[in-house]
Amino acid sequence: MSRIAIIAGQGRLPAVVAEGLDDPAVFALDGFAPDGLDATVFRLERLVPFLDELIRRDLRQVVFAGAIRRPRLEPEAFDPRTVQLVPRILAAMQSGDDAALRTVLDIFEENDLSICSVSEIRPDLVPNEGVLAGQVSDADRRDAARAAEILSQTGVLDLGQGVVVAQGLCLALETLPGTAAMLEFAGRHQGLRPDPCGGKGVFYKAPKLGQDLRIDLPTLGPDSVDQAAAAGLAGVAWQAGGVILIDQAEMIRRADAAGIFLWAAGPFG
Known part of the structure; x- marks a missing residue:
């Protein structure tokens, strides 16, 4: 299995998941840092450049772990490519958390990133x-x-x-x-x-x-x-x-x- 990127939220889970992996790359949405784990921070307003960075570093397997609430978005912080996703993201958020999560998964996969479940990479948990x-x-x-x-x-x-x-x-x-x-x-x-x-x-x-x-x-x-x-x-x-x-x-x-x-x-x- 190639090196895995952990998209970390708050709580202990990201650190627990990381313990069983070989040198994972850890990233956290701004304002939702995990407990006991250093993470590179990214902003949702610059989601597309962040996905580009994952691909550039050949981090094509991604696992989500930890709690994330709906972040406050700053319109002036969007880059030109991410701003094109705003109507899609906002529509999903209005449909509930499940719809918002499915939309996030779709966006990652459309950018040639594979989503792994915690149960796949840490079945012991x-x-x-x-x-x-x-x-x-x-x-x-x-x-x-x-x-x-x-x-x-x-x-x-x-x-x-x-x-x-x-x-x-x-x-x-x-x-x-x-x-x-x-x-x-x-x-x-x-x-x-x-x-x-x-x-x-x-x-x-x-x-x-x-x-x-x-x-x-x-x-x-x-x-x-x-x-x-x-x-x-x-x-x-x-x-x-x-x-x-x-x-x-x-x-x-x-x-x-x-x-x-x-x-x-x-x-x-």
């Missing part, structure tokens, strides 16, 4: 089906199946990638504020469970239906475990092969300490 910690009860399995059903319906609305279900009821759905806010909300309302002695509930995460799995895969890490435990849930489940785990060993350690499960769930039938 995306576990297959299995229970990693704790025990999953029948009630937990039913809640996870219900959660997967909910996300299969909300994905077309371009909402978040996580949901909390307890005793078959949706306690919280991930939206723009993110996972931590969702789990905090679920913790405050855990008393809404019909049976106080019944299932505690499951935090479930999965890609949106139809999402391009080469980019913006859901991510879980040790903090997710702490937040799920603090919310009083029985455990964390996710779609096997569709979610990135950051520091899997530490996640397992914290789950065992908190007495909750971690489960890469297969298809629900």
Whole structure:
């Protein structure tokens, strides 16, 4: 495999991905620098010259890793070639995050750049089906199946990638504020469970239906475990092969300490 370019966003994921690669070239959109990793900064207003630079350096394989919000654009900063893409980019942004991401992928590929997924270059970060910690009860399995059903319906609305279900009821759905806010909300309302002695509930995460799995895969890490435990849930489940785990060993350690499960769930039938 030739040298890979990492288009890095915020958070720890870019550094984790880089650890398993041989001398990757790391770039970050201005204002969205990754944690613990040096990166060459570029601006969206000069996207075409940036793509030219990747090709000039023979960095034709690209992986996206990390969180990026919609940047503020400065009209006077656009170069003449990138400005021609503005109507296309703005139209995609108005259609939602998924459409915007697909447009970015298209632009890269139209410039002879190949998009790799994190699961391709670091398959160890995306576990297959299995229970990693704790025990999953029948009630937990039913809640996870219900959660997967909910996300299969909300994905077309371009909402978040996580949901909390307890005793078959949706306690919280991930939206723009993110996972931590969702789990905090679920913790405050855990008393809404019909049976106080019944299932505690499951935090479930999965890609949106139809999402391009080469980019913006859901991510879980040790903090997710702490937040799920603090919310009083029985455990964390996710779609096997569709979610990135950051520091899997530490996640397992914290789950065992908190007495909750971690489960890469297969298809629900």
